[in-house]
Amino acid sequence: MYFDHYDATKAPDSFSLYVTKRRHEVGEISLETLTREWQVMSKEQKAEFQNQSQCIQFTLDIDQRTPTVKPSMEVSSMVIPSHSPEPSNPPAPSPFQPELPYSAAAEAAALTSLSFHIPKTSPLTKRRYGILPQKVKRPPNAYLLFNRDMRRQLHDDNQGLSSGEISKTISLRWKQLSPAEKEYYLNEESKLKQQHTNSIYSRRSKAELKEAGVVERKKPDIHPAKKPSLVIAGRDPRGRKKKKADDSLPKHPMSAYLHFAKEIRPIMKRRYPEARLVDISREIGYQWRSMSPLELQPWVEIANRDKERYANEMKERILQQEHQQTMIEDTCSSSGSSTSSPISIQHFPLDHHYRAHPIV
Known part of the structure; x- marks a missing residue:
């Protein structure tokens, strides 16, 4: 074979896989002939063997990262007599597993596990596969729970409404709900908060801040006497100061x-x-x-x-x-x-x- 002495940590390259395949199909063929055939091959034909080499390398990397730990057994010099009878049913022999060639076994294992062992580097992928801790979002409030139920109902009943029209309808219906009807969603909100105590804090509403006793700090007025009155006639609503036009000034020349x-x-x-x-x-x-x-x-x-x-x-x-x-x-x-x-x-x-x- 072309690569009888191979490194167990490195996969064969694409040319080595091509040599193995050709010698398996044709039989004995010189390396010079295979080299000339490889040189005249197109990129598409070489890509097949390059992909196989990458698959094998992926499998070897996985095997190196997850070594199997076998318990060590030492033979004791002490012989303990056993009075228990021998088991009548001997253990079933393990099924026969044929030894496949190096390239075939590695390629088969790589193809079966390729979709599960692609390097995952993004934060979302790391969090999904347990590398980063999963963050729990803040549970929805009462209005969002009501929004979820009503949106499904309105979407099924009124196919022609747009998303904005549905949101306006939901907001109007929420304002028209009685306190008894809102109580159901408020209870659901409190249950979700108790279940998700480690949720991410994002922002508290004005009602929650007011209930917690947080008072908004007002900036001190540096010049209270110079503050203009808001009832001045003709004041610009945007807060800009208007310059009074002087009628006695000469008219500016035109071009x-x-x-x-x-x-x-x-x-x-x-x-x-x-x-x-x-x-x-x-x-x-x-x-x-x-x-x-x-x-x-x-x-x-x-x-x-x-x-x-x-x-x-x-x-x-x-x-x-x-x-x-x-x-x-x-x-x-x-x-x-x-x-x-x-x-x-x-x-x-x-x-x-x-x-x-x-x-x-």
């Missing part, structure tokens, strides 16, 4: 495209009354991009004039504010040195600074 869109949009609406706003905006953008530089020039000039208008108005506003500030400062300085006024207290309605100036 050339915005001036063009402002002019052409009413024309497009009259031309296409049933068109959507997004379609009209898309058409305006297409016309703007298809215009030549000469056609764009008038709109660019309009945008430049708008920018000049904005700059002039902002300049006038700044000058006006400076003039008002100068007048206020002059009024304050003159009121401090005035002594001829018959009024004892003079009020100046300035911005938010309100002061009273007594006359000495």
Whole structure:
């Protein structure tokens, strides 16, 4: 044989199995001929022998991991006479087990145990085969038990309902149950909790926390005086602070495209009354991009004039504010040195600074 002296811990390779099979079929055949045949074989043909080699290796690994322990027997020098009679029925001889060749026996054992000895590395598989301890889930509460019973009934009676509709119906029926009807499921819940005391703690409901006396801690208010009132008129419900629009500010200038869109949009609406706003905006953008530089020039000039208008108005506003500030400062300085006024207290309605100036 090609592998008469083999290692008991290592399976023969695929080529060795092929040599054994060919010599069993043909008889004596040289190793050189078998080597040439093996080299011209396809991958699919070699895969059969590779799988057999892997199966044999799996079996050898299993045998090495689970050694059989035999009790050791020592022959004693003391001879004890036995007065008990010999058993009339001698033990039945063990059935004859033929000695199969190495490759055939290993392959047969591997094929029979292949599906049970695949390496299992995932946590779920380890837990299933006893490598990791099995964790017990938290038992269902009363509503989940009611949900289980009602879902089966609704699913059988109403085939057309979706899962969401069934859940809504179950929730509505649970709210309509009387305390006596809920008592059955509450008792079942308590029984399951007593049976599964080592269940995994996941989360407690608000009712359970309240029953246990757990009080939710409130964050201290750092600035209680600065907390805004919730009854302010016009307050944004999302809690955002709105900026008050200043009507005295000049209008911001528009770009050339915005001036063009402002002019052409009413024309497009009259031309296409049933068109959507997004379609009209898309058409305006297409016309703007298809215009030549000469056609764009008038709109660019309009945008430049708008920018000049904005700059002039902002300049006038700044000058006006400076003039008002100068007048206020002059009024304050003159009121401090005035002594001829018959009024004892003079009020100046300035911005938010309100002061009273007594006359000495």
